[in-house]
Amino acid sequence: MKCFLKHTFLVLLIASMLLSCRNGSSKKNPDTIHVVTLRGPAGISMVHMMDSLKKLDDKKLSFQIKNEPLQVRPLLFQEKTEFAVVPTNMASILYNKGVNYQLAAIPVWGTLYLFGDQKDVSRWQDLKGRKIYLMAKGMTPDVMFRYLLQANGLDPQEDVTLDYSFPTHIELANAVASGKAPLAVISEPLVSMVIKKNRQVQPILSLNEAWKKQTDSEIPQTALLVHQQFAKSNPSLVNAFLEAYKHSISWVNKHPDQGAQRITHYKILNDPQVAAQSIPRCNIRLERAENIQDQILNYLNTFYRMNPDIVGGQMPDEKFFFRK
Secondary structure, rough: HHHHHHHHHHHHHHHHHHHHHHHHHHOOOOOOOEEEEEEOOOHHHHHHHHHHOOOOOOOOEEEEEOOOOEEEEEEEEHHOOOOEEHHHHHHHHHHHHOOOOOEEEEEEEEOOEEEEEOOOOOOOHOOOOEEEEOOOOOOHHHHHHHHHHHHHHOOOOOOEEEEOOOHHHHHHHHHHOOOOOOEEEEOOHHHHHHHHHHOOEEEEHHHHHHHHHOOOOOOOOOEEEHHHHHHHOOOHHHHHHHHHHHHHHHHHOHHHHHHHHHHHHHHOOOHHHHHHHHHHHHOOEEEEHHHHHHHHHHHHHHHHOOOHHHHHHOOOOOOHEEEO
């Protein structure tokens, strides 16, 4: 009997140790706050914070920069980060799929332009019969452009040809610069990069201005998400992070030349001159989501009326928003 009990105890002890090791290997370091941003306006908005904010209270900060929103999505499903930046409509899609993140703030306010070397295109009506290149069907640039075509009397299915041959922002920008995509919707800071590479290519239409004309509102294009349980347990840390983020954006806007050095240091762009020129058009400004809830919901509702799937099948409810 004693041998049996001793054997049983050893089995349970080993099982417990294995379980503990397995759980420990998948759990994030509780002393580190993880932040995932995007290589573009969102990354630019954070460069000062990456330099100056190494700790928040007694917790270290760890920043990652991803090339595309689709690279951020798995980290949210796996709950491997406390903060993350994604397009606002993707934030709604993820929320409706049950991902445990809330919308904390909007840091980027419309950075999209129709670019090209077509001198005879200056109005929306001039696009009839043309081919326009877009990145990633169903993503923000595509959805917004189709909405604005309709708002300006053009049928996206019949009046124009929408081409998705270049799947990433970088590939599409390079295609515009090389003349392979004579008309395309691209975003800052790649807009400035394209102008530097090819002086024949110029902005034709600002989607931001066109959206404002149609909706009498700016574009809450990019969302900062916060992990729901982390926010509930650490509201003061979340508020401190948002204040630091707001300061970071203010610093970048006020010091474009110094900001450009940090932008190239973090390899968001590789040309300091292009980086400095891109900052004003990146339209970065931090607004807490709870203060502009109606504006965000109106933005998402515009897409919802086009196709509910664009926002995840339904409009997000009140719990979508982090409140301090």
